[in-house]
Amino acid sequence: MNDRVVTLHSIEEASRRLAGIVHRTPILENRHLNQLSGNRLFLKGEHLQKGGSFKYRGAENAISQLSSTQLKRGVITQSSGNHAQAVALAAARRGCPAQIVIPSNAPKPKIAAVRDYGAEITFCAPVASERVRVMQRLQTKLKATYIPPYDHPSIISGQGTIGLELIDQTHRLDVVVAPVGGGGLLSGIASAIKALSPETRVYGAEPAGADDAARSLEAGMQIPQSAPRTIADGLLTSLGDSTWPLIQRKVDGIQRVEEAEIVQSMIHVWQWTKQIIEPSAAVAIAAVLSAPFREKYQNASVAVVLSGGNVDLRALPWL
Amino acid sequence: MNDRVVTLHSIEEASRRLAGIVHRTPILENRHLNQLSGNRLFLKGEHLQKGGSFKYRGAENAISQLSSTQLKRGVITQSSGNHAQAVALAAARRGCPAQIVIPSNAPKPKIAAVRDYGAEITFCAPVASERVRVMQRLQTKLKATYIPPYDHPSIISGQGTIGLELIDQTHRLDVVVAPVGGGGLLSGIASAIKALSPETRVYGAEPAGADDAARSLEAGMQIPQSAPRTIADGLLTSLGDSTWPLIQRKVDGIQRVEEAEIVQSMIHVWQWTKQIIEPSAAVAIAAVLSAPFREKYQNASVAVVLSGGNVDLRALPWL
Numbered sequence: 001m002n003d004r005v006v007t008l009h010s011i012e013e014a015s016r017r018l019a020g021i022v023h024r025t026p027i028l029e030n031r032h033l034n035q036l037s038g039n040r041l042f043l044k045g046e047h048l049q050k051g052g053s054f055k056y057r058g059a060e061n062a063i064s065q066l067s068s069t070q071l072k073r074g075v076i077t078q079s080s081g082n083h084a085q086a087v088a089l090a091a092a093r094r095g096c097p098a099q100i101v102i103p104s105n106a107p108k109p110k111i112a113a114v115r116d117y118g119a120e121i122t123f124c125a126p127v128a129s130e131r132v133r134v135m136q137r138l139q140t141k142l143k144a145t146y147i148p149p150y151d152h153p154s155i156i157s158g159q160g161t162i163g164l165e166l167i168d169q170t171h172r173l174d175v176v177v178a179p180v181g182g183g184g185l186l187s188g189i190a191s192a193i194k195a196l197s198p199e200t201r202v203y204g205a206e207p208a209g210a211d212d213a214a215r216s217l218e219a220g221m222q223i224p225q226s227a228p229r230t231i232a233d234g235l236l237t238s239l240g241d242s243t244w245p246l247i248q249r250k251v252d253g254i255q256r257v258e259e260a261e262i263v264q265s266m267i268h269v270w271q272w273t274k275q276i277i278e279p280s281a282a283v284a285i286a287a288v289l290s291a292p293f294r295e296k297y298q299n300a301s302v303a304v305v306l307s308g309g310n311v312d313l314r315a316l317p318w319l
Numbered sequence: 320m321n322d323r324v325v326t327l328h329s330i331e332e333a334s335r336r337l338a339g340i341v342h343r344t345p346i347l348e349n350r351h352l353n354q355l356s357g358n359r360l361f362l363k364g365e366h367l368q369k370g371g372s373f374k375y376r377g378a379e380n381a382i383s384q385l386s387s388t389q390l391k392r393g394v395i396t397q398s399s400g401n402h403a404q405a406v407a408l409a410a411a412r413r414g415c416p417a418q419i420v421i422p423s424n425a426p427k428p429k430i431a432a433v434r435d436y437g438a439e440i441t442f443c444a445p446v447a448s449e450r451v452r453v454m455q456r457l458q459t460k461l462k463a464t465y466i467p468p469y470d471h472p473s474i475i476s477g478q479g480t481i482g483l484e485l486i487d488q489t490h491r492l493d494v495v496v497a498p499v500g501g502g503g504l505l506s507g508i509a510s511a512i513k514a515l516s517p518e519t520r521v522y523g524a525e526p527a528g529a530d531d532a533a534r535s536l537e538a539g540m541q542i543p544q545s546a547p548r549t550i551a552d553g554l555l556t557s558l559g560d561s562t563w564p565l566i567q568r569k570v571d572g573i574q575r576v577e578e579a580e581i582v583q584s585m586i587h588v589w590q591w592t593k594q595i596i597e598p599s600a601a602v603a604i605a606a607v608l609s610a611p612f613r614e615k616y617q618n619a620s621v622a623v624v625l626s627g628g629n630v631d632l633r634a635l636p637w638l
Binding site: 274275277 | 633
């Protein structure tokens with residue numbers, strides 16, 4: 001976790017660290033989705049990544065830079081979602097203890113997955129202040145290294161390796177669309193794409209009910225998320241101090257989508273591609289199927305990042 | 320549809336006809352499923368086949384052998400399931416009219432998919448005798464060619480191409496497991512595998528509540544299905560006059576599985592591989608996770624055919 005800034009170089013270094021460890025996920029194509037969008041969609045299958053989401057890239061890039069002393073003391077983070085699984089998995093690979101602070105109301109399958117990857121779980125009351133308080137107390141006690149979910153150059157550079165792969169795996173890209181929550185994924189990919197293919201447009205996809213990135217870009221200043229309401233549980237957070245400036249400089253726009261569009265897009269993907277993607281990933285599909293996007297782009301080559309596939313199969317949003 | 324018998328030659332001919340048309344589906348591997356089984360599982364992803372199941376292979380092999388006169392008159396079949404979609408799709412590719420007789424109570428998503436592929440649908444009362452009566456009347460009127468769902472050498476040889484691909488895509492196989500309903504898939508694969516790799520064991524996987532293949536093999540004579548009860552809606556039919564002798568000669572055994580095992584296996588595959596498979600495909604997974612199979616095989620190379628992925632997302636068996 002020595003990266004100070006995100007550059008093409010830091011992303012390429014991440015790529016070298018991750019080679020042979022992180023899955024180079026496939027590009028999927030689907031005739032039905034192409035027809036619905038009017039574009040040729042290259043679906044980047046990060047739901048097939050280890051841990052079921054792109055988060056493993058950043059976690060692995062961060063943890064692979066720790067010293068042996070740091071690895072011995074262990075790592076710590078707080079998350080009830082994909083970052084928790086990613087940190088657990090990356091730590092386990094190095095034999096490094098992992099402490100995950102999880103709110104006591106987190107879905108049981110997610111808790112089970114983190115435990116399955118060998119991490120130790122500490123439960124806390126389900127309020128943000130408690131999560132931080134419990135984590136900081138533990139971190140001080142254990143001298144563990146904090147692995148942030150998105151707001152750090154090492155995390156962003158790790159997620160940016162998806163951009164390198166997209167350039168490698170496709171002939172030419174007119175557009176790249178990725179969901180935006182804290183912005184680690186979007187800022188990392190935008191940094192890679194704009195360095196290697198400046199003419200490619202990069203858009204974020206965001207639920208209308210959690211649109212701090214769209215509002216921040218429109219206002220030209222960082223506006224925090226307030227009272228987010230969306231089924232896309234990976235996109236509830238605010239942009240961070242590392243991700244916001246990158247997004248402001250490198251992202252061409254944010255497409256907002258409504259909840260009904262997210263659900264319908266998730267059904268389309270499940271039904272036609274037989275791939276399980278989570279609501280946050282469906283947000284990116286909803287963006288390329290939205291009327292504004294289709295009015296702007298037709299017959300274009302569009303990469304869409306299927307960011308993750310961790311869903312509670314007992315609580316599907318269309319039921 | 321000129322094949323009289325199923326041989327390695329007829330399967331290789333099917334493979335040549337299907338080249339570039341049918342997807343050569345990937346082999347998927349998953350650490351969690353391997354651990355649960357104690358074997359190395361090669362999951363053959365026929366849920367990613369065109370039309371969402373292996374049925375497209377047989378339908379394409381049959382329809383590609385029709386004369387131009389036959390193609391002009393069209394094809395006909397009766398099915399509410401994967402065979403209907405497969406015939407619709409294969410016919411559409413040749414610009415050949417397709418008539419599908421579907422029981423009036425069939426799930427709406429399946430009807431929509433058949434219609435989406437451009438076939439004409441005729442509804443009938445939801446009893447087997449009506450299906451056959453309506454279809455025969457239509458067939459006579461239209462002079463259309465009947466494309467049977469499984470009990471014909473051309474269909475069986477088409478499905479057998481999966482066996483050729485399995486031999487190509489793996490280094491060495493100790494066991495191949497495929498679900499068995501009418502037996503087209505199992506008999507086709509067994510014919511290919513036993514010709515090319517006689518030491519490989521081939522097993523059918525069957526719901527205990529629809530176990531005519533298991534009972535037939537045990538009795539040494541063809542016993543029809545009676546009052547089948549299973550969520551595996553693709554496995555309700557009896558073996559046919561073409562499939563039964565092949566299964567009797569070439570298949571090493573049938574593994575029965577309980578309904579709870581099918582549901583649990585389906586959840587395992589959805590959760591860990593992020594692939595949507597239907598209950599009939601989960602039957603094959605349940606077989607390799609069953610205690611009898613695990614007692615017999617450990618650390619073996621086992622191919623498992625994920626036969627299809629067409630499910631009603633609003634009616635999942637664990638809800």
